[in-house]
Amino acid sequence: MKQLFFLGTLFIHLLSFAQQKEVTITIDPIAENIYMLTGQGGNIGIFKNEKGLFIIDDQFARLSEKILTNLKTISDQPVTMVINTHFHGDHTGGNENMSNQGATIFAQKNVRTRMQNRQREKGNISTASLPVITFDEGLQLYFDNENIQAFHVHNAHTDGDALIYFATGNVLHMGDTFFNGRYPYIDLNSGGSIQGYIKASEKALLLINKDTKIIPGHGPLATKKDLEIFLSMLKEITSKIQKEIDAGKSEEEVTNNESLTSSYDSKGFGSGFINPERMRKTIYLSLTK
Numbered sequence: 001m002k003q004l005f006f007l008g009t010l011f012i013h014l015l016s017f018a019q020q021k022e023v024t025i026t027i028d029p030i031a032e033n034i035y036m037l038t039g040q041g042g043n044i045g046i047f048k049n050e051k052g053l054f055i056i057d058d059q060f061a062r063l064s065e066k067i068l069t070n071l072k073t074i075s076d077q078p079v080t081m082v083i084n085t086h087f088h089g090d091h092t093g094g095n096e097n098m099s100n101q102g103a104t105i106f107a108q109k110n111v112r113t114r115m116q117n118r119q120r121e122k123g124n125i126s127t128a129s130l131p132v133i134t135f136d137e138g139l140q141l142y143f144d145n146e147n148i149q150a151f152h153v154h155n156a157h158t159d160g161d162a163l164i165y166f167a168t169g170n171v172l173h174m175g176d177t178f179f180n181g182r183y184p185y186i187d188l189n190s191g192g193s194i195q196g197y198i199k200a201s202e203k204a205l206l207l208i209n210k211d212t213k214i215i216p217g218h219g220p221l222a223t224k225k226d227l228e229i230f231l232s233m234l235k236e237i238t239s240k241i242q243k244e245i246d247a248g249k250s251e252e253e254v255t256n257n258e259s260l261t262s263s264y265d266s267k268g269f270g271s272g273f274i275n276p277e278r279m280r281k282t283i284y285l286s287l288t289k
């Protein structure tokens with residue numbers, strides 16, 4: 001029995017080791033000097049410029065070495081700037097490592113506050129991981145052949161989301177205000193809301209055209225069409241849930257009512273991190289807050 005237990009534990013250890021080892025980093029060129037990196041956690045945007053590498057988000061700390069090694073395949077230059085789209089750990093986990101190798105971290109000001117609060121709660125203070133330059137509504141960055149615009153969208157996925165737009169390359173990184181082809185996670189406990197989430201997509205659509213390449217926080221590289229489908233999904237489900245609320249339906253009734261999301265469930269939207277039930281519940285809670 002003891003041996004069986006040992007074998008079982010060993011198996012679990014080997015399994016988790018294998019899972020960690022399995023993370024494959026892929027870098028795909030999407031416009032001139034602009035790339036998308038996928039590994040584990042939020043999609044990373046990369047811009048190669050005269051000052052070094054500018055990256056959007058940095059996944060997890062344990063992947064930093066691997067990410068930096070892979071970045072060497074596109075440039076000998078170090079990562080000099082990191083901008084965080086929001087505070088979640090799968091987008092900011094590598095900050096400390098990036099900062100230690102010389103990068104300056106930028107983010108909307110609420111990102112810094114939330115990261116600081118979280119560190120205090122955990123009793124694990126890491127100043128190097130915090131954004132050094134913060135902005136309120138937006139920020140403009142100028143390079144030889146590119147202008148980058150970072151702008152804050154209010155109370156969408158969190159209260160510190162920024163969308164990053166490359167004007168010359170015509171690339172938009174939307175952070176977790178866009179989960180391509182999937183139901184999104186909306187962090188209601190960190191200032192997120194369905195109304196703000198819908199507005200973020202609407203704002204993005206005003207900025208882009210049919211040729212824009214969109215890097216979503218999660219999911220494959222997207223086009224304007226994909227974002228339009230995503231926005232229709234959000235609006236349709238939200239209006240259905242609002243009708244239920246107006247009719248006096250309870251949280252439980254809405255959460256269990258499969259018909260509210262079924263037309264998008266069948267298209268695979270619920271097969272990601274957020275299942276249909278959780279989507280209905282989140283929208284209900286956001287609308288009744």
Ligand SMILES: [Zn+2]
Nearest residue numbers: 086088157176
């Ligand atoms: Zn997130």
